Amino acid sequence: MSNFLLEVGTEELPADFVSSAIAQWQNKISQSLSEVFLTPSDIKIYGTPRRLAILITDLPSQQSDRTEEIKGPPAKAAFKDGQPTKAALGFARKQEVAVEDLEIRDTPKGEFVFVYKQIQGRAAAEILQELCPQWITGLEGKRFMRWGDGDLRFPRPIRWLVALLDDAILPVKLVNGSETIESDRLSRGHRVLHPQPVSIPHATAYLETMQSAYIEVDPDIRQQKIISEIEAEANKVKGTADVFPDLLQEVVNLVEYPTAITGKFKDNFLSLPTEVITTVMVTHQRYFPVKQDISQDTLLPYFITISNGDPAKREIISEGNQRVIQARLADAQFFYKADCDEHLETYLPQLETVTFQEDLGTMRDKVDRIMEIASSIAEQLDLSEAERSEIESTALLCKADLVTQMVYEFPELQGVMGEKYALVSGESETVARGIFEHYLPRGAEDIMPATLNGQVVAIADKLDTLVSIFGLEMIPTGSSDPFALRRAANGIVAIIWEANLDLNLALLIRQGATDFLAAHPERSSPVAAIQEFFMQRLRTLLQDEKNIDYDLVNAVLGDADAEYTERALNDLLDVRDRATFLQQIRDNGKLDEIYETVNRSARLAVKGKVAMGEGKLERFSPISDRRDLDTQALDPQKLVNPDLFESPSEAAFYERLLELVPKTQAAQEQRNYQLLVDSLAEIAPIVSSFFDGEESVLIMAENPDVRRNRLNLLGLLRNHARVLADFGAIVKN
Known part of the structure; x- marks a missing residue:
């Protein structure tokens, strides 16, 4: 067994890169050694501003000999009339074996040529010489640089290398144009306390040696x-x-x-x-x-x-x-x-000199849009005149501190100083606190606005950014999100959930898009793209933040299901409650009691004519744009003809569906989905009898009217269950 040390010495590295490099090496080095059949007992990664180091202990000195199975071309391509083709000859030559050593084996994809090779283990020293440059140049990060006349890239110039296999120097080179950095046993101590070179006698003496030179590498x-x-x-x-x-x-x-x-x-x-x-x-x-x-x-x-x-x-x-x-x-x-010395409101005209985005005007323009959206939110929430007045003041002043001297010098204090200056200016504590809170949540922090002012203006600010930037078709791709739109959308959802705000986000999006198009008639509506973006955010938040199983999230949000998308964005609280409830009944076993019945009904109902889901939804409030259940999609009296029944099980099924209608409506109105699940559990034995009991029926009867009647019964049951979720998306445990 051997011990190996690699130290990469540099000019002072950015602090965040040191942490990142350590994490990257911790993930990659063990894997890369495993891939070359070398497994040490331990790998330690160290880092300081001037060095990154790897200390590997109890590393095998050599790979074990092994046999490898190598798959070649299809047998039909390798041999023709029993003779090897160019494909077989080329494969044998590449693998350095005789054609006679090739074997033909059957696989699920047909017959292929294989060869078994005896591989002699290589020395660890030889392999490490190949891996070390890869480990160094494979690090990723921001703001990499070149130096000298070479193309080698690293966050700071590399000045020295230490590579020791036990007590011997392992030759490792990094070529950077005309400069070659070669490994040695000489490291460097503290710039002030030990400026002399430091000789490391043995790989395992690394920590002790560096500590003697006033360097703590760990x-x-x-x-x-x-x-x-x-x-x-x-x-x-x-x-x-x-x-x-x-x-x-x-x-x-x-x-x-x-x-x-x-x-x-x-x-x-x-x-x-x-x-x-x-x-x-x-x-x-x-x-x-x-x-x-x-x-x-x-x-x-x-x-x-x-x-x-x-x-x-x-x-x-x-x-x-x-x-x-x-x-x-x-x-x-x-x-x-x-x-x-100035009232906060006197800074508003200066916002006209600050550009929000080139095509979207100034920060003063943004404030006007925030006020408009905040007013719509207040209307949906049916707030009092006093509450609306304070929200209006909060929205008006929320960005004023951006042009104060303090925030100009210390941008991190935006919002913080807005609250301070609002109080100095005589604004109420509610308005002042709302100014601070409208920036929440900030980054990875999970602190939410606690005041209604802060909640409303925070949503308005974030929604304006989303609608405006999406309207310009500047949609985030991959890791690129310069306007932090993902964070904005996550923040809107989190605030609504945290504060239990009964808001219709779909309506706010449409209203915002209408205003955007009025100012930019040459643009296309961003509504569909924003809706899809929010649905992606909802999936992520439900799974990661609420710990809902992925299939239950799919069952609540649907898969490119326009009706479920509309329903979700109409009522985010309902989405959260349904997903949480589904997880609860899965965990307590209640879901299993209704799963088979509902799922089997849903699979067969596809062959019928009953509209899927809640059916057509009808508006009932011009303010919130909420939508009611269409009773035709639930009521058997509209879609089922009792005169066509041929079995008591059909009549029993029909009667239970009649009883289910008011329970389903009450379940959604009260968000009491336990009522719906209990009702579905009660009807389950009746449906089972309809399918498999002594009085079971043939669903796909020859008589088309009877067949349609029976499929309609199943379609109605599916629709009742769909008020909770799409059971077809749920994976059985």
């Missing part, structure tokens, strides 16, 4: 050290550090020998909003704020920074950091005072 150990030192520094000033996970992850990959250092700023800066001070520290300086108590927002005039320098120079480092933060906070204090 990011987990660096993180533990950082956390421990931050806590110790915060205790010195009788506070608690606010350790943001993203900042911690970034800092871990910015240092090779971390030292926590405390700094102080003037007390008068504490009069600034906490969010401003925190943004200056965390986003711009990568400092950790110190609070009196982690559960409160009361800051102390201290910060903690993680240095990669000489710990003996901590006082000098602290003084330098203090000068920087003082200057940044002084700027913020000036911006804050200047902004507060």
Whole structure:
């Protein structure tokens, strides 16, 4: 068994690439070794700003000999009249075997030529020489660069390579134009504390050797050290550090020998909003704020920074950091005072100078559209005049802070400063909070708007972006989503679900598209594309966020089913409730009691004439555009002729369907689908008797009227069940 070390030394790498590279190698290296029949006992991946490293322990020194079965051309192409053709000769030559060694074997796709080869195991050293350049150049990421006169691409120039197989240097080369980087046992220590080259005697001595050169290559150990030192520094000033996970992850990959250092700023800066001070520290300086108590927002005039320098120079480092933060906070204090001198509404005209999108006008134009959509939402929700007035004010002012000095300098504070400035301007707390919340949810965060103002304006803002960008046919493809439309659609659905807002999204989409086309008559309607986009989002959210089985999601949303699409977007709460309910009755076994009956009926009903699903849906509210069940698609009196019954089972089936109509209608009106499932369970024995009992009937009777009558019974049962879901999409457990 052997041990192998590969270290790639570079100029300072971006912090996010270090994390990404470690994750990529963790996934790929084990797989690539397995593919070449080398399985070590352990693989460790390390990374710092100046190096990425792989340490493989107990690696077989050589592959085992093995026999491989190799499939060749079809037998008909390989042999003609018992003689080998060019195809057989070429295959044998390629595999370095005699034609006589070829075998013909039968496969599900016909007869093929095969050969069995004895493969002698190769030395691990030889294989590693081939794999190392692939591992290095196979890394993916953003902002790769070239240097020198070569075409080698990496986030930063590669300066050295260490490749050791046990205590011997394994020759590995990277060619970059006229420059060749060759492996050695020489690494480099800390830039300040150990600038001399470091000789690594053995692969397994890597960690110990680098630690002696003031390099901690293990990011987990660096993180533990950082956390421990931050806590110790915060205790010195009788506070608690606010350790943001993203900042911690970034800092871990910015240092090779971390030292926590405390700094102080003037007390008068504490009069600034906490969010401003925190943004200056965390986003711009990568400092950790110190609070009196982690559960409160009361800051102390201290910060903690993680240095990669000489710990003996901590006082000098602290003084330098203090000068920087003082200057940044002084700027913020000036911006804050200047902004507060104006009412938030006075910034609205300046929004006309900010472009939202070239073909969509300014941010002021967007505000007008947000107000229009917010008004439609308020109308659907039947809000009071007071509520509508506050929503209107929130929508009007929601983007005003974008042109304030503070947000211009610190864009991360948009919405945050809008809330602060609204309060200073005398707006109500509800309006102010709504301005902040209309940006929620932000990114991967799952914090939702808590106020009605925030919920309505957030939906309006996101929906305007979706309708406008889709109207320009700038639809997201693959990973490209520059306007974050997926996040916007997810946010709309999440807010509606979280707040239980009884909204008709389909109507809002149509209204938004109508307004868009009025302003852009040369464009095509984006409605169909937006609907499909939301259906994709719903599938993802139901499966990933609500943990609904994929087939139950399909049963609720249908497959390119226009009726189910319309129903879903008319009532997102109903979609959520039906999907959740289906998962519940699957888990408790109730679904099994009705599955066979409904599914068998649905399969046969396809041969009948009864309209599938809920039938034609009729509008009943000009505001919400809700749709009622068409009773003709459910009522046996409209579609079944009792005079054609030839068996008591048909009459019993018919009577139960009559009883089912009001229960189905009540189930949907009350969203009480347990009522429907219980009713379907009650009718199941009757339907089973109709199919297979002593009084069973032949569904496909010779008499066309009788046949149609029986198929109509099944079609009606399917339609009742379809009020809950398309049972044909459900996979039996």
